[in-house]
Amino acid sequence: MIRNNRVGKHTAKLLVATAITLTAFGGSAMAEGELHLYNWTNYFAPELLERFEKETGTKVSVDNYASEEDLLAKLQAGGGGYDVIFPGSTTLGVMVEKGLLAKIDVNQMENFKNLLPAFTTMAGDEKREYSAPYMWGTTGFTYDPALVPGGKLEESWKELFEPKDELKGKIAMLNEMSDVWNAAAYYTGVSKCTEDPAEAQKILDVLMAQKPHVKLYSNDGTIDRMIAGEVAVHMQWNGAAHRVKEKKPDAVYVYPKEGTTFWTDVIAVPKDAPNMEAAKAFVNWMMSPEVAAIASNYTGYSNAVSGSGEFLKEDLRNDPAVNTPEEYNERLRAFEACSPASKDLREKVWTKLKS
Structure with a gap:
């Protein structure tokens, strides 16, 4: 999720009046040469690329992938010559296990002190030796009241998995295995880390029953699709939902x-x-408050850096899609590191769904 997917095309306004000095690099030598990033489409502010180039003399280029499966495959095939990547928590754990990442000791970097306490560790990289947090958010769904029966939908996955007749063919799903699997697991009451083939079958049954009513599975263009009214309901990342609401x-x-x-x-x-x-x-630079805020203002997602709030756009601070209302906190489900057996079931279900 710009994780094109997780966001839409947007040009961030410069909210930071003061220049970011080279002290953000933690005393390390100025970078040189070229830096190649591999990220979701439109998931990184062009303004930050220009800043980094200006402050370090390092030319920065960005290539994009459409799914985390593509990212993982690229690294397993040799990395593609990339210097920095932006995986999600699920893929990060796999990459650490497979020895695909450099141990860069993020926990020893100068700007690590800026991280909010909840983000100083994470499943798959408990000591923060391999990764720094980028953006965080949620996966729910967005609907257009003008296009749904009665102008309102229930706060339930039922609206997607058992759509009303008027919505059949007018719903869209993300093309992201983990998100789709997790949503179906929540709906069926099955553990998303289940190792039971019978429970995996329940998830598959729900997804296969839904499939004829899904207009498309896609991570790209979710914002434009909703704005254009091509679908009435879309499984979305919350940053994309924020862009729709703009x-x-x-x-x-x-x-x-x-x-x-x-x-x-x-x-x-x-x-x-x-x-x-x-x-x-x-x-290290990305963990400085001003930089993190510019990233959030562009993507529409929250960051994990303390002190960045004063630089955030007001509409981000006020949007419940971005800042989860307290009454919904109990609905949030964090990442869990599932067993190889569970992951194998998930992949089999996804293969059958997409065949």
């Missing part, structure tokens, strides 16, 4: 009562990164 203020983002995935994207470095020192400097 054009359609009446759009509603739902935290389904059965469970809403709470996710964190991170910044990491492939083990064979060509410009390792520049990559480390970049990771």
Whole structure:
């Protein structure tokens, strides 16, 4: 999720009046050469690329992937010459296990002190040796009141998995295995880390019954699709929902009562990164408050850096799709590191669904 997916095309306004000095690099030498990023589409502010280039002399380029499966495959095939990547929490754990990442000791970087306490550790990288937090958010769904029966939907995954007749063919799902699997698991009451084939079958049954009513599975264009009215309901990441509401203020983002995935994207470095020192400097730089705020203002997601709040746009602070209302906190479900057996079931279900 710009995780094009997780956001839409947007040009962030410069809210930071003071220049970010080179002290943000924690005393490390100025970066040199080129830095190659691999990220979701439109998930990184162009303004930050320009700043980093200006402050370090390092030329920065960005390539994009459409799914985390693509990202993982690229690294397993040799990394593609990338210096910095932006995986989600699920993929991060797999990359650490497979030895695909450089141990860059983020916990020793100068700007690590800026992280909010809840983000100083995470499943799969408990000591923060391999990754720094980037954006975090939730996966729910958005609907257009003008296009749904009665102008309102229940706060339940039922609206997607058992759509009303008027909505059949007018709903869209993300093309992200973990998010789709998790939502169906919450709806069926099955553990998302189940190792029971019978429980996995329950998830598959729900997804296969839904499939004929789904207009498409896609991570790209979710914002434009909702704004154009191509679908009435879209499974979305909350930052994308925020961008929809910029054009359609009446759009509603739902935290389904059965469970809403709470996710964190991170910044990491492939083990064979060509410009390792520049990559480390970049990771440290991204943990400074001003930089983190510019990233949030562009993507529409929250960051994990203390002190960034004063630089955030007001509409971000006030949007319940971005800042989860307290009454919905109990609905949030954090990442869990599932067993290989569970992951295998998930992949089998996804393969059958998409075949």
